[in-house]
Amino acid sequence: MDIKNNSQTDKAKKIRPKNLNLFTIRMPINALVSILHRVTGCALFLALPLLLLTFQMSVSSAEHFLTLQELLNSPFSKLMLLGLAWAFFHHFFAGIRHLAMDVHWATTLIKARYTSKMVFVLGGIATLLLAISWFL
């Protein structure tokens, strides 16, 4: 059996082409849904302590509740919350899409592209409805 010369394999590894410029990598819609599912998951994870703090503050006393209400009613916080809400909605719908594919539903390329579009549409509509209810 041939034992490969280590320096040969090292050289081979070194000359492999590498492209990490994200802006030149093609991102089909399924890939976009997938990476956003991961990104929104991380964002939501980082928001967990904030969520817990908010809940704690909201139930601790009536004065805290009022302070919280005023804080959250400012347009700036509403905007931030909308961003977080979209993150949740996208993660939610992309997750359901994952579950559907796990039971072998809509696994062909055309159907998968369709469900990806649905994820964006539903996420957008949910966020839009929230925005309307908050700003109008």
Place this chain on the structure above:
Amino acid sequence: MAIYSVILLARVLVCIPSTYDAWLEFSQPLWWRLATWLFWVSLSSHAWLGVRDVLKDYVPNQQMRIVLLKLVVIALWVYMAWITVLLWNL
């Protein structure tokens, strides 16, 4: 977790708790606190799997990755203890 979110949404839409008393009334029922607690249990394992995968993919240095994973575990246990105390004292 999906079902809990839908129920949460439905409950809030039916009557939006806009005062402190209404909010307490909304949050206190035992069945709701149990459901919330179970939601957080699922959330912990769900978040763990997700973040573990992310760290596995993007942190090649094994020592660093192990440290980060341990931090995540600790954080999730802290959240679990936190929500348990909050719901218990409601």
